[in-house]
Amino acid sequence: MPHLKDVRASKSSFQLTTVLGVVKSCATTTVAKDMKPGSSPWEAIGNSIGQLIEESNKLMQPMLEAESVLKSEPVLTFMLTTSSMLTFVI
Secondary structure (H helix, E strand, O other), X not given: OXXXXXXXXXXXXXXXXXXXXXXXHHHHXXXXXXXXXXXXXXXXXXXXXXXXXXXXXXXXXXXXXXXXXOOOOOXXXXXXOOOOOEEXXX
């Protein structure tokens, strides 16, 4: 978020109105392209998140059925996280 970088760089106060403006701008160019004047971008964001949850729930049931689960031997893998810590996943 550009505003967050500006606040950290100048050590100025965090302006909620600027953040809300960024949210509205992002929403109107993505999930709320057909948003009617005066309506809230939060409603469009909430609807998109609700739809994502609904579609994810539909996928979970078939994925967890016994014939969909594949068992294999454990594999040791290495992952570098953003904090530069080495993580082992077995």
